[in-house]
Amino acid sequence: MLTIGVDIGGTKVSAGVVDENGAVVEQALRKTPADRPDLIAETVADVVRELAEGREIEAVGVGAAGFVDESRSVVRFAPNLAWREEPLQKKISGMVDLPVVIENDANAMAWGETRFGAGRGQSHIVCLTVGTGIGGGLVFDGALFRGHWGMAAELGHMQVVPDGRPCGCGQRGCWEQYASGNALVMEARRIAEEQPERAGVLLGLAGGKIEGEEVTEAARQGDEASLAAFATLADWLGQGMADLAAVLDPGCFIVGGGVSRASDLFLDRAREAFAERLTGRGHRPLPEIRLAELGANAGMVGAADLARQR
Numbered sequence: 618m619l620t621i622g623v624d625i626g627g628t629k630v631s632a633g634v635v636d637e638n639g640a641v642v643e644q645a646l647r648k649t650p651a652d653r654p655d656l657i658a659e660t661v662a663d664v665v666r667e668l669a670e671g672r673e674i675e676a677v678g679v680g681a682a683g684f685v686d687e688s689r690s691v692v693r694f695a696p697n698l699a700w701r702e703e704p705l706q707k708k709i710s711g712m713v714d715l716p717v718v719i720e721n722d723a724n725a726m727a728w729g730e731t732r733f734g735a736g737r738g739q740s741h742i743v744c745l746t747v748g749t750g751i752g753g754g755l756v757f758d759g760a761l762f763r764g765h766w767g768m769a770a771e772l773g774h775m776q777v778v779p780d781g782r783p784c785g786c787g788q789r790g791c792w793e794q795y796a797s798g799n800a801l802v803m804e805a806r807r808i809a810e811e812q813p814e815r816a817g818v819l820l821g822l823a824g825g826k827i828e829g830e831e832v833t834e835a836a837r838q839g840d841e842a843s844l845a846a847f848a849t850l851a852d853w854l855g856q857g858m859a860d861l862a863a864v865l866d867p868g869c870f871i872v873g874g875g876v877s878r879a880s881d882l883f884l885d886r887a888r889e890a891f892a893e894r895l896t897g898r899g900h901r902p903l904p905e906i907r908l909a910e911l912g913a914n915a916g917m918v919g920a921a922d923l924a925r926q927r
């Protein structure tokens with residue numbers, strides 16, 4: 618039986634018809650009406666109708682960045698899409714006449730990777746989406762862990778530095794301010810400003826405006842500042858994963874998200890930093906740190922599967 622998975626991102630809504638093996642049968646895209654969050658439900662309904670045309674669809678799963686309530690129907694708070702208490706499930710199901718399940722986007726991605734990607738065969742998984750921020754998803758005993766109120770698992774907002782850098786969530790010192798794509802760019806900019814002699818390649822490539830792409834490219838060309846920024850990111854990632862392993866004892870970590878496309882520049886060092894900082898090291902097995910396999914489709918495929926299992 619087919620279901621539809623939808624991933625609502627900050628710039629685009631991507632949707633796909635997914636079969637029970639996680640294969641994407643057909644895909645469609647829409648632009649996210651980011652300045653009109655009240656229209657997002659209609660955009661989702663529109664793309665679902667297009668994909669459902671001429672097919673028998675069982676249900677729809679929708680992944681969205683934000684705090685989704687325990688009944689998986691209301692987005693309580695979505696900082697990037699300006700939603701507050703948005704009854705997304707009710708709105709969409711009213712328009713498409715199908716059962717609809719809403720899930721946090723990082724949870725949906727974790728589930729997609731667990732079922733059909735890097736987590737296959739594992740029952741205790743910590744999944745990290747390292748992009749602009751850090752999203753987290755936990756799988757325990759083979760099931761997605763949502764917490765009591767549905768708010769788990771905002772791993773990016775563990776406070777790792779007391780009174781540290783301000784975070785979009787309103788707190789300070791959150792992990793994602795040190796180990797995300799944004800943090801990588803901030804660090805590269807800082808070094809380039811304070812020690813421009815170490816950032817010759819980066820400054821040449823960026824022409825004044827340093828973004829993640831330039832930092833990655835410059836690092837590949839041996840730029841000292843960019844490599845240092847990646848090393849800092851790797852150390853913070855390793856530290857955070859060691860803390861998570863101390864509490865959760867997972868069998869594996871899965872690292873996905875936009876920054877993971879540059880995994881050759883940080884993942885080995887993150888593994889080393891993790892192993893060095895893990896409590897009880899030498900007396901316990903090391904969980905594997907794996908790269909995500911489903912790429913940009915993970916959230917969509919995960920949401921579709923969660924709709925099947927509703």
Ligand SMILES: [Zn+2]
Nearest residue numbers: 774784786791
């Ligand atoms: Zn935060």
